[in-house]
Amino acid sequence: MKPITLPGSGIAKGMAVTARNLIGSYFNPKRLVTVQYPEEQSPLPENSRTVPFLVFDGDDPEAGLRCVACLTCEKECPPQAISIVGARNEKGKPAKHPESFEIDITACMGCQICVEVCPFDAIMMDNDYHHASFERFESPILTKKQLAKPNSYYHRIKPTEAAEVDARLAAERERKEAARQKRAAANDPSAQP
Amino acid sequence: MIRPLDHKPAFGPTADTPGPAEELLEISMGPQHPSTHGVFRMNVVLDGETVVRLKPVFGYLHRNHEKIGENVSYLASIPYTDRLDYFSSLSNNWAYVLTVEKLAGIEVPERAQYIRVILAELTRLQNHTAFLGFLLGDMGAWGSVLMYAFRQRDEVLDLFESLTGSRMMCNYMRFGGCRCEFPAGWLAQARRVVDEFPAFLDEMEALLVGNEILIARTQGVGVVSGADAINAGLTGPILRASGVDYDIRKVDRYGIYDRFPFRVPLGAEGDTYDRLMIRFLEMRESLKIVDTALLDLPDGPILDPKAKIRNLRPPVGEAYGRVEAPKGELGFYVISDKTGQPYRYRVRPPSLINLTLLEEMCIGHKIADAMVILGSIDIVLGEVDR
Numbered sequence: 404m405k406p407i408t409l410p411g412s413g414i415a416k417g418m419a420v421t422a423r424n425l426i427g428s429y430f431n432p433k434r435l436v437t438v439q440y441p442e443e444q445s446p447l448p449e450n451s452r453t454v455p456f457l458v459f460d461g462d463d464p465e466a467g468l469r470c471v472a473c474l475t476c477e478k479e480c481p482p483q484a485i486s487i488v489g490a491r492n493e494k495g496k497p498a499k500h501p502e503s504f505e506i507d508i509t510a511c512m513g514c515q516i517c518v519e520v521c522p523f524d525a526i527m528m529d530n531d532y533h534h535a536s537f538e539r540f541e542s543p544i545l546t547k548k549q550l551a552k553p554n555s556y557y558h559r560i561k562p563t564e565a566a567e568v569d570a571r572l573a574a575e576r577e578r579k580e581a582a583r584q585k586r587a588a589a590n591d592p593s594a595q596p
Numbered sequence: 597m598i599r600p601l602d603h604k605p606a607f608g609p610t611a612d613t614p615g616p617a618e619e620l621l622e623i624s625m626g627p628q629h630p631s632t633h634g635v636f637r638m639n640v641v642l643d644g645e646t647v648v649r650l651k652p653v654f655g656y657l658h659r660n661h662e663k664i665g666e667n668v669s670y671l672a673s674i675p676y677t678d679r680l681d682y683f684s685s686l687s688n689n690w691a692y693v694l695t696v697e698k699l700a701g702i703e704v705p706e707r708a709q710y711i712r713v714i715l716a717e718l719t720r721l722q723n724h725t726a727f728l729g730f731l732l733g734d735m736g737a738w739g740s741v742l743m744y745a746f747r748q749r750d751e752v753l754d755l756f757e758s759l760t761g762s763r764m765m766c767n768y769m770r771f772g773g774c775r776c777e778f779p780a781g782w783l784a785q786a787r788r789v790v791d792e793f794p795a796f797l798d799e800m801e802a803l804l805v806g807n808e809i810l811i812a813r814t815q816g817v818g819v820v821s822g823a824d825a826i827n828a829g830l831t832g833p834i835l836r837a838s839g840v841d842y843d844i845r846k847v848d849r850y851g852i853y854d855r856f857p858f859r860v861p862l863g864a865e866g867d868t869y870d871r872l873m874i875r876f877l878e879m880r881e882s883l884k885i886v887d888t889a890l891l892d893l894p895d896g897p898i899l900d901p902k903a904k905i906r907n908l909r910p911p912v913g914e915a916y917g918r919v920e921a922p923k924g925e926l927g928f929y930v931i932s933d934k935t936g937q938p939y940r941y942r943v944r945p946p947s948l949i950n951l952t953l954l955e956e957m958c959i960g961h962k963i964a965d966a967m968v969i970l971g972s973i974d975i976v977l978g979e980v981d982r
Contacts (some may be wrong), residue, residue, distance in 0.1 A: 410808070411808065412806065413805075413806030413807045413808050413810075413811070414807055414808055414809065416802050417803045417804070417807050418801070419802075419865075420799055420802050420803040421803070423739060424744065427749060433641075436747050436750070447757075447851075448754070448757050448758035449758070449779060450757070450758055450759065450760065450761040450779060451757055451762075452761035452762060464631065464822075479669070479672065479906060480672075480674065481668050481672035481673075481675055512675050512765065513761075513762065513765065514674075514675035514678075514765070514767050515761060515767065516671065516672065516675065516767075519775070519905070520905075520906055528761065541908055552727075563779065563780070
C-alpha cells in the first residue's frame with residue numbers, strides 16, 4: 404500500500420479525516436445524519452413494507468371488503484401467521500367473506516408473499532411500524548377489524564401501486580360487464596337473429 | 597476478575613501444549629460479547645495473554661432453517677434465505693433461486709440477469725462497508741469508523757428499501773427473474789450512490805491504510821498460507837487474501853458475469869491486514885461492475901409471465917448452485933422428489949467453513965488478536981448456525 408514517511412503521519416492523516424467530519428457536520432447536512440426521532444421521522448419510500456392489511460372499497464369495512472376467504476394467503480404464508488375462518492351462509496355453503504381473519508404479527512416476517520399470491524388484490528402491505536404494546540399476547544394478533552383499512556388509505560401510503568391496482572380492477576370489471584352483456588344479448592329471446 | 601484454575605480445563609492442555617495446568621487460564625469469550633459478530637462463543641485457554649488452545653462454540657442462533665425448508669414450498673423458502681447471512685440477503689436469494697432454476701430448468705430473461713448483477717454487487721458493497729466498520733470497532737476504534745461506514749451503507753440500504761420494500765430482508769428474486777420493476781427515479785438514485793462511493797472509499801483509505809496503530813495490530817496477525825486455506829475449504833476474500841486466485845464469478849461465470857470486465861484482487865501475506873485491504877479493492881471492482889451494468893441495462897420483461905411461482909414442483913433430481921457471496925462461496929444443495937417441498941435442502945455456509953482454521957490462526961497470538969482475527973474472517977452467525 405502507501406509508503407509511510409514520517410512516524411505518526413498515518414495517524415495524523417486519519418485525524419484530519421475525523422476533524423473534517425466533525426467540523427463539516429456543522430455545515431454540511433450530509434455529514435450529520437442523525438434523525439431526532441420521534442420528533443422527526445425519516446420519510447419512508449413508497450414500497451416500504453412491515454405487516455399486511457386488508458383493503459375495503461367504499462365506506463363499509465364489512466360490505467366493501469375485497470377478501471373472499473379463498474385461503475390462498477393462509478396456505479402460502481411461510482410462517483403460517485394468517486388464520487382465516489370463512490363465513491358460511493344460511494344453507495351452510497361458503498359465503499365469499501371471511502368471518503374472522505387474524506394475523507399474528509409476532510410470526511409475520513413481512514415477506515409480502517401473501518400480497519403476491521392474492522388473486523383479488525384484497526391484502527396489501529402496510530408501512531406502519533408503530534406496533535409496540537405493553538403486553539405480549541392480545542395486541543400482536545391483529546383482527547379483521549384492525550386489519551381492514553379503506554382504499555383511500557392505500558392510495559395515501561402507496562399512490563403508484565394503488566393507482567395500478569385500481570386501473571387493473573376497473574379493467575377487470577369492464578371486461579366482465581362486457582361479457583355479461585354479450586351473454587345477455589345472446590340469450591335474449593326478443594333479439595333479432 | 598481473573599483467578600487461577602483449580603480444575604483441569606475441559607479441553608485443556610495435552611502433550612503438545614506447553615505449561616503446567618495450574619498456569620493456564622480458560623475463559624469463555626461468551627455468546628454475549630460486543631465483538632463476536634453475533635452469538636458466537638470461543639473457549640480460549642490462555643498462557644498469560646497468549647492463546648494456547650481455542651475452541652469455537654456456536655449454535656446459539658440455530659433456527660432449523662434446513663428443516664423448515666423441507667416443510668414449506670419452494671417459494672416460501674425465499675424469505676427464509678434472507679435471514680441466513682442477514683447482511684447480504686440478495687446474494688442469498690440469488691444462490692437459492694439459481695439452484696432451483698437449475699433443478700427445474702427455468703430460464704431467466706436478460707433484464708433480470710442485469711438487475712441481479714447490480715443488486716448482488718450493491719450487496720457486496722454494503723457488506724464490505726459494514727465489515728470495515730465492525731472490524732475497526734473490534735479493534736477499539738469506538739464506533740467512529742463504524743458510523744462513517746454505516747452512513748454510506750445507509751445510502752445503499754435506502755436503494756434496497758425503495759426497490760424491494762425492506763432494507764435487509766429483501767425477498768426480491770423469484771424463480772425465473774426478479775419480483776418487481778424499478779420504481780420511478782431508482783436508476784438515477786443508484787447512479788448517484790455509485791458516483792459518490794469512491795469519495796467515501798478514498799476517505800476510508802486515508803483514515804485507515806497508513807494508520808500505524810492499524811498496521812501494528814493487523815500485519816503478521818492470523819497468517820493463513822494459500823495451501824492451508826485450500827485444504828480447509830476456505831472461500832471468498834479470506835482465500836484470495838492468502839494469494840489463491842479463486843473467485844466463483846470468474847470460475848463458474850453464473851448469471852452474466854462474463855460480460856463485465858473486473859479484476860480479482862489477491863493478497864500477498866494472508867494476514868489480517870491483507871484481509872482488510874482486499875475488501876477495499878473488491879469494493880472498487882464492484883463499483884466498476886455496477887457502473888457498467890447500469891449503463892448496459894436492456895429493456896424487457898423481468899420475469900417470464902408464464903413462470904410458475906406457486907406450487908412449483910421441480911422434476912425429481914438434485915442440484916447444487918453456488919454464488920460468490922460477499923463472505924465466500926454460498927451454496928445450496930436441493931434434492932427434489934416431485935412434491936411441492938424439497939426432500940433435502942442444505943446450505944453450504946461460507947462463514948462456518950471459513951471458521952475451520954480459527955484455532956490455527958489464533959494460537960500463539962494474544963487474546964486481543966483473537967478478536968481481530970475473528971473479525972477479519974467476517975462471519976455472520978445467521979449463516980454459521982442457520
